Amino acid sequence: MLVFLTLTFSPGVRAESAKFTGCRNEISSQCLTDLGVEVAMDARSLPPYMREVGMLAQMGRIEEAFALELRILSEKERPRGDIEAAVNRRLASHRITAAIQDGMDLDAAINRTPDVAPSVLWISALGLLGRNPYGVSIGPRIRPDERVLVVVSDMAERIARMAEEELERPQIRHLMYAAELQAALGNRARAIQLLEALPQTENPRINPSEDLMRLVGSQNILRLYREAGGSRPNILLTAASAETDMSRAAEYLERAFSEFSSEEPWPDFGWMERAAERAANLGLEELALQLARELADQAETAPSAFPAFPHIKAARALTAAGAGEHEIQESLALAQSFFPRNEREIVGIGVVSGAIVWGSSGLDAEARREIANLRARLGEIDAAIQMMDGIDDPVFAWNDMLTSDIPLENLSGLLDTANGVLSREEHAYIRAQHAQELLFFGGAEHQRSWARTTATNLLDAAQLNGDRSVLIYSSLTRVGAKLEDQDIQRLALARMAEAALDSRDFSDLITAGFHWFRSDYTP
Numbered sequence: 001m002l003v004f005l006t007l008t009f010s011p012g013v014r015a016e017s018a019k020f021t022g023c024r025n026e027i028s029s030q031c032l033t034d035l036g037v038e039v040a041m042d043a044r045s046l047p048p049y050m051r052e053v054g055m056l057a058q059m060g061r062i063e064e065a066f067a068l069e070l071r072i073l074s075e076k077e078r079p080r081g082d083i084e085a086a087v088n089r090r091l092a093s094h095r096i097t098a099a100i101q102d103g104m105d106l107d108a109a110i111n112r113t114p115d116v117a118p119s120v121l122w123i124s125a126l127g128l129l130g131r132n133p134y135g136v137s138i139g140p141r142i143r144p145d146e147r148v149l150v151v152v153s154d155m156a157e158r159i160a161r162m163a164e165e166e167l168e169r170p171q172i173r174h175l176m177y178a179a180e181l182q183a184a185l186g187n188r189a190r191a192i193q194l195l196e197a198l199p200q201t202e203n204p205r206i207n208p209s210e211d212l213m214r215l216v217g218s219q220n221i222l223r224l225y226r227e228a229g230g231s232r233p234n235i236l237l238t239a240a241s242a243e244t245d246m247s248r249a250a251e252y253l254e255r256a257f258s259e260f261s262s263e264e265p266w267p268d269f270g271w272m273e274r275a276a277e278r279a280a281n282l283g284l285e286e287l288a289l290q291l292a293r294e295l296a297d298q299a300e301t302a303p304s305a306f307p308a309f310p311h312i313k314a315a316r317a318l319t320a321a322g323a324g325e326h327e328i329q330e331s332l333a334l335a336q337s338f339f340p341r342n343e344r345e346i347v348g349i350g351v352v353s354g355a356i357v358w359g360s361s362g363l364d365a366e367a368r369r370e371i372a373n374l375r376a377r378l379g380e381i382d383a384a385i386q387m388m389d390g391i392d393d394p395v396f397a398w399n400d401m402l403t404s405d406i407p408l409e410n411l412s413g414l415l416d417t418a419n420g421v422l423s424r425e426e427h428a429y430i431r432a433q434h435a436q437e438l439l440f441f442g443g444a445e446h447q448r449s450w451a452r453t454t455a456t457n458l459l460d461a462a463q464l465n466g467d468r469s470v471l472i473y474s475s476l477t478r479v480g481a482k483l484e485d486q487d488i489q490r491l492a493l494a495r496m497a498e499a500a501l502d503s504r505d506f507s508d509l510i511t512a513g514f515h516w517f518r519s520d521y522t523p
Contacts, residue, residue, distance in 0.1 A: 020501055027497045029059070029516035036500075036509030037064050043506060046072050052507055054134055055514040057094035065091055088114040093123040093133075100128060106154050118159045118174040125155045125181050149185060156181035160194060172204045172228070183212040191216055198228040206230055213242030218252070233259035234271060237278050250287050253279050257291050266303045269295065269310040276317035285322060292317035296331055305348060306363060311335035312370050319377060328378065332371055339367065365392045369401045376406045381413040394421050399430045404442035408450050425466040428458055432475040439482040448483060455479045459491045469499035470508040477515050493519060 019038075023031035033056070040046065050072060056065035066087055073083040092115050099109035110116050126133040129152060130142030144152070156178045163174035179194040191212060198204065206225055213221050218239040225235055236256035243249040253275050260271040272295045279288035295317050299310035315331035340347060343359025350356055358364050372387035384401075391397045398418045402411070411434075419427050435451035455476045464472055473496035480489030493516055500508035 020504070024498075024501050027494065027516070029513045031513075032497060032500060032509050032516060033059065033061065033513030035504075036506045036511075036513055037061075037068070039504060039509060040068055040506035041071070045075065048072065048076075050507075052510040052514075053090065054094075055510055057091055058134060059514060059517045060098050062091055062094055062098065065094070085115060089117070089120075092116055092120040093127070096120065096124040097127045100124070100148070100151055106151050106158075118162045118170075118177060121155045121159050122174075122177040122181070125152045128152055129184055131184075152181055153185055153187070156185070156190075160197075168199050168201050169205070172198055172201065172206065176206060176208070180209055180212055183209070183215045186215070188215050192220065192224075195221070195224045198224065200227065200229045202229050203232065204228050204230055206235070208235070208238060210238055210242045213238055218243050218248070237271075237274060240278055240282065246282065246284065249282055250279070250284050253284070253287060253291070257294070261294070261298055261302075266305070267298055267310075269299065269304065269313045272298070273313040273317045277320040280320040280322070288317075288321035289323060292321040292323060293327070296327070299331070300334065306338075308335045308338040308367050311338070312367060312374070315374050316370075319374060325378060328374065332374060335367065335371060339364070362392075365397060369397050373401045373403055373406070376401070376410050376414060379407070379410055381410055384414065385417045388417070394418075395426045395429065398422065399433050402430060402434045402437075404434075404437045404447065408446060411450075423466075425464050425468055425472070428461070428464060429468045429472050432458060432472045432479070435479050436475045436482075439479060451479055452483055452485065452488070455483075455485075455488050455492070459488065459495060463495060463498055465499055465502045470496055470503070470511055473499060474511065474515055477519065481519070489519060 016038075019031070019035060023035060036052070037056070040050075040052070046068070050068060053065045053069045053072075056062070056068070069087045069090055070083065073086055076083075078086075092113050095113040096106075096109045096116070099112065100106065113120075123133045128142075128148050129144055159174050159181070160178040163171045163178065166174065175194050175198055179191045182188075182191040182194065195216065198206070206228065208221055208225075222235065222239060233256040236252040240249040240252040240256075243252070257272055257275040260268040260275065272291070276288050276291035276295060279285075279291055292314065296311075296314035299307075299314045302310070304310045311331045311334040315328050315335065318328045318331060340358045343357075343364055345358050346355045347358045347361075347363065348356040356363070368387045368391055372384040375381075375384035375387065388394075388397065388401065402414065406414070415427075415431065418430060422430070431454050435454040438447040438451045458472070458476060463469075473492045476492035477489055477496065480486070480492055493512075496512045496515060500512035503509075
């Protein structure tokens with residue numbers, strides 16, 4: 001009791017309590033973040049990787065980010081010089097972006113930033129262009145002005161010059177960075193020059209974006225890719241998406257599917273599925289159905305490490321292609337027929353992991369989640385629920401299974417069942433995550449309406465204060481921002497701040513401060 005009273009009424013504890021009370025009375029990004037940094041610096045230990053370091057840097061609080069990252073790395077046995085260099089590398093792009101946004105020219109920004117590598121300039125340029133290299137933004141979309149576009153062009157040229165002195169693999173990667181930035185600026189001739197400068201090597205890692213494909217032309221990109229030694233067929237899927245000529249897009253997809261299906265020692269069923277789905281997304285219905293059926297045929301006849309999964313992929317491809325329900329059902333039945341009767345059955349031997357056991361390896365849970373999702377999309381709610389019964393890690397499993405392509409009329413039964421196996425906060429978490437997914441991967445008016453209603457209901461309920469509460473309210477903040485509903489966004493921010501102040505956890509406090517900062521941020 002004496003120790004308790006001494007701690008409770010000590011000047012340090014009283015001062016800390018006063019800070020929390022003051023922040024609660026007048027919540028702001030500043031006070032939330034200040035408290036989070038203080039708690040983090042006073043913590044006995046910190047996790048080996050803190051995403052909050054990046055949040056602090058994005059808020060312009062780079063010195064505090066530096067101090068935290070320095071402390072994290074200092075707890076590892078590494079030379080002091082290596083530690084400071086690693087901290088500087090993590091924060092370099094943030095330093096340059098902040099300097100440019102403050103009006104500094106690029107030379108001065110580079111000179112004051114240690115360890116400026118091509119990747120640093122690339123990430124900084126993406127940030128300046130509003131491409132969100134650090135994650136999804138909830139703030140207003142950045143529209144770069146003419147000065148920023150000039151700076152990004154300069155960054156692209158500097159990356160290209162740095163690449164000239166590099167070894168083959170990094171040179172390829174950095175020339176692609178420069179070409180992508182020139183594509184973002186609409187500089188077609190310069191983008192082509194950079195692609196023509198790619199050194200020839202065996203199977204280079206080149207993954208051009210759709211923007212670059214559209215600017216330069218899919219045929220030109222594929223020619224330059226082959227000249228550089230490229231041979232991977234996945235580039236054909238991007239080429240198809242970038243094409244306006246649908247007959248050429250179909251040709252690309254057929255070629256890609258054929259190559260994926262000829263892979264050794266067994267077909268690449270995952271990429272075959274993507275090819276069929278890409279055809280469906282491009283409106284090539286007949287081709288999509290043809291490829292999906294070919295995939296289903298090969299799933300029955302070709303070898304596979306884990307035979308259930310090719311049939312699941314076939315069912316997904318058939319669903320995307322608009323196949324008849326009987327075809328989808330047949331693939332699902334075949335998938336389930338390959339489930340071992342005993343979850344302790346060894347289904348493979350890994351080079352590193354050794355024996356792969358169906359139940360404890362995650363294969364059983366993955367297959368059940370994916371089949372449950374497809375059953376739910378077909379409206380077979382009871383069958384979907386049966387697949388989810390007793391599944392490992394139910395919070396993750398339900399969150400993963402509930403995707404935006406499940407018809408909304410099928411959701412209530414699924415959510416009611418989930419409510420029976422999850423806590424109140426866990427259930428709120430999967431509802432908030434699903435509302436967010438509907439907006440970011442769906443976006444139809446009925447989905448927007450469902451997301452709005454869900455967010456409103458969750459915010460009208462009692463305050464959440466568990467381990468997931470800040471995550472829940474951060475999702476609802478994004479929902480409000482995406483809906484352009486300031487009432488939802490403001491209430492979610494307030495609830496997030498309350499949860500963070502109640503938890504007194506540095507991660508919660510800094511996260512809440514970051515979301516408050518981004519909601520008020522005006523470029």
